[in-house]
Amino acid sequence: MRIVAVQVLILILLLFPVPVAVGGLCARGDSGGSGLAFRWVGGQFLLWAGFQLICVPMILRQRRFSHMAMLFAGYTVLLLLLAAAVELRRRRREGAWSFLPARRAEGGKPGEGVLLWAVFWGLLLFQLVQAVRLAYGDTDDAYYVAVASVAENSDTMYQVLPYTGGGTQLDSRHGLAPFPLWIAFLAKLSGMRVVTVAQVALPVALIAMTYGIYRVFAAELFPASRGQQALFLIFTEILVLFGNYSIYTVENFMIARSRQGKAALGNIVIPFLLLLLLLLLRRLQEKERIPLALYALFGAAALTGCLCSTLGALLVCMAIGLAGLLGAVCYKRPGILPPLIACCLPCVAYAVLYLLFD
């Protein structure tokens, strides 16, 4: 029992406090986005981006999974140290020593929409409980979860047939989007069984993260009214809960298949990318300089898109390209295009590799 408690604790640490702490590095990407949700999501994107950069070359060179896990753990520690140093410098400069993230000054009355917020939290809790209580028999899990299970067990990456077992040639095509190996990494570090991490822990974390992104959206869209923020979030929850009008919707993927990379692409990467685009466009509107951290987050989102799915490269490039072009034309700021193109370069590189392996 004590071992299970320690495993759960490690997993919670890896999925919540660690990304929040790393998120301190990008908290100034936008002055309005320094809330806890933004730090959590931003930090996780920095971690995912590093994972993709470390993992894919090691898969292609057929290195051991444990070596990759060690390298990524080192990268995580490095980011944590960097974030701590940045935080310390910032606190010293500001003269504040509280390690809680700075609260964003929000408009509206403090107690506004208490009932609405209660409804939002209630619906969120319901979805998280359902994620633990209900199992979804999706046959794709036989691939994605098995890839993670096999990697953790055999210490290889994409060299064993996930459906049946037995050695095979390196599956380089799927290896370009190694989201399952991140699950294996979490399982290895926490000591929890891969299938439990994938089927129980991840849905809870990733569903909560999706609403974390919507929470930041709400704050951006309704800065003056906490009541409207809560109402916006409740509507997103209702749309998700009744999003089964087609098996293809992102909402369906979010609730039913959250441990699969494509679900993370549709429900975390794309909404976060849209949020970043909103922040970028707002800066353009206010004729402000675009901070480097915001571009860094665009780059992290692009890499994370590639981590989640091979189609991610295309979707991320389309979103950044079209919105960037619209922004550059509408605000007559062509200067934003070169850095945005640079952010898309990793996607182009992975797309070329995909075509080579296809």
Next chain:
Amino acid sequence: MWSEVAGLFREYMGTGLMGIWYVLCLVWLWINEKCRPRRILFLYLPLALLFLYFNPLFAGVVYGVVGSEIYYRILWLLPITIVIAYTCACIYGRMAQEKRLRADLFALCAAGLIGISGSYVYSSPLFSRAENIYHVPDAVVEICDAIQVPGREVMAVFPLELVQYVRQYSPVTCMPYGRELTVNKWHYHNPLRDEMEREVIQMETLAPMATLTGCHYVIFRPGQKVRGKPEDYGWERFGEARGYVIYRNTAVELSAPAAGE
């Protein structure tokens, strides 16, 4: 090509009601939204995306690279949820400035309409109450735990309804066929599966196939009819889990590796 793309769009929109609400929200925003960044993100960007999605040239290139099956995922870039939720919250805000009660009524009606137009996500028949912390059937857990041999892999053939779960739970349990045989459109064929899925399994046919594919264990589903005695073919009844019967095929050697091996 265009009809295929349009067909995918229709399938994505389901009954089409949610699509109608989305279009109505876009119209409302087109008239009322003054903030330019939001206009770009919620109006111009989706329009540009839809133009690309329905563009035969673009569709042809993407079809060629990623295939037709996942082309619909481009529609994931449409911020349907965000736009509908944002529009509803905006209309609510405007109404609340005049009459709170009317605004509350609007919010309730909008939520109800969404509920009616959509389909409850947990109503999918693929959802079931989890039997354990692994979210795989108890039978899989018990069978895999029973047949595992420390330090080595085992080969076992399972009934088709279990194959998708086996290697999620136990990566050391190998199978002669897996999930690939459950997908009809992939057109995989395996004679062992055909025999295992017969209404009445013929031991005479199954036993040599199981030995040929190196199966240490064969699992029969509850109440499975079998012609011929498994024991006559060198099989031993190894155990039972949730009604599934496990047979050990002694014709295939199974030894635990020595310590330090």
